[in-house]
Amino acid sequence: MKLKPITSSNSRRDFIKKSGLAATGFYIVPRHVLGGPGFIPPSDKLLIAGIGVGGKGESDLLSFYETGKAEIAYLCDVDDRLAAASVKRFSKAKYYKDYRELYDNEAKNFDAVCVSTPDHNHAVQAMGAMQRGKHVYVQKPLTHDIYEARKLTEAAKEYRVVTQMGNQGASGDGVRRMKEWYEAGVIGDVNEVYVWTNRPVWPQGISWPEKTSVIPAELDWDLWLGTAPYKDYVDGLVPFNWRGWWEYGTGALGDMGCHLVEPAFNVLELKYPHEVECSVGSIYVDEFQRGYFPESCPPSSHVIMRFAGKKKSSSDIKLHWMDGGIKPMRPDELGSEETFGDGGNGTLIIGTKGKMMCGTYGLNPRLLPTSRTNEVIVSEKYPRVKDGMNGHYAQWVEAAIAGYKEKTLSSPFEIAGPLTETLLIANLAIRGYDIQKTRTNSNGKTQIYYPGRDIKMIWDAENLKVTNFEEANQFVKRDYREGYSL
Secondary structure (H helix, E strand, O other), X not given: OOOOOOOHHHOHHHHHHHOHHHHHOOOOOOHHHHHOOOOOOHHHOEEEEEEOOOXXXXXXXXXXXXXXXXXXXXXXXXXXXXXXXXXXHOOOOEEEOOHHHHHHHHHHHOOEEEEOOOHHHHHHHHHHHHHOOOEEEEOOOOOOOHHHHHHHHHHHHHHOOOEEEOOHHHHOHHHHHHHHHHHOOOOOOEEEEEEEOOOOOOOOOOOOOOOOOOOOOOEOHHHHHOOOOOOOOOOOOOOOHHHHEOOOOOHHHHHHHHHHOHHHHHHOOOOOOOEEEEEEOOOEOXXXXXXXXXXXXXOOEEEEEEEOOOOOXXXXXEEEEEXXXXXXXXXXXXXXXXXXXXXXXEEEEEEOOOEEEEOHHHOXXXXXXXXXXXXXXXXXXXXXXXXXXXXXXXXXXXXXXXXOOOOOOOOOHHHHHHHHHHHHHHHHHHHHHOOOXXXXXXXXXXXXXXXXXXOOEEEEOOOOEEOOOHHHHHHOOOOOOOOOOO
């Protein structure tokens, strides 16, 4: 059963302003009387509940709080160790371990939710908030599964809530400058893009540890697993190395793709790829045999996605994703001592009349040769976000206070959803690469083969399925553990 959303007309703030409290002698005093110019009374602040409040979650909440327009009202985390700093910093916030109890008990008492948990729990936590009419900020990648990304994108529109994904580079000046160069015709038609990262910097391409460990007293392991199947606790998974396991993370693509693919996605106005193929690196378990570890993301990969061309690209746009230290060849126009991208990561966009590149988050955009960067002058067409990347947080807070569709956002789910789907389609090819089957050869012996390794998968975006390799579709949508659903 879907819960009726709390719209802007019956929100907590509007209730305070429109209720009959004035009849009892209570009046809302103008803010300039209370605190001078710029003073924001508590009734005009966004009340935020944080889910996953350690590490990146802590820094997200601090960034919201420092806008001066938000209060951190509730904290929720399954691990008291990780939550400790936020609990100390936001000492007035009530603390929960289970987000479902937080929603059931306190939904009337906050306006918005920040989700900064592992990937596999993003969708259920964000959907539960949106169904209750709460604005949501969700860390990248938006979801773990393609299906989840599509459903969250639809839900944001259905429930009329203000949304933002945590890819702060979307609010930076760099991507706007690159878009202005492109639309001014500086690099001509674009048909090829390269994106690369030095991730993973956590274990991948390995077998699941055989040795189980004692669950730390501060950690609710069952709640941490959330939507995923139950497994015994192992050391080293929390708080970070879960990224390399398919049941919880989305590998290097999930970690860095939203930061690195976003510039090309934005500049070229991409939507969904229609074809995807890949190759992956392997780890040798000994000198004669390669490892086969389907539970774990591979140590490196090269994925090629094709998108329908738009505007200045008359034919398909081919986007290469490379991780695990794999890089494209250095452009001839780049000096021998000049940094390619930002060293470990980068985006290179190749046009018929020139090339441009940037680092992580779209930082340091440059035309090639780099001397052109200051020589080519184009007008500033797209408004900049105040404080650039750091303004990503204030942008969402202010938009949530203003209400649905009242302000422009850099990465609302209508943009972040298709971007996330694109990255997860790439992961679909990577996971399909390791699908193992058996057949009987001409000698009557059983032979292992991998049908996903030598094909180009055709993607039907409307129906969310691979049309020419059915086995890969098992990864489009997971089955959740009992107690969790969208």
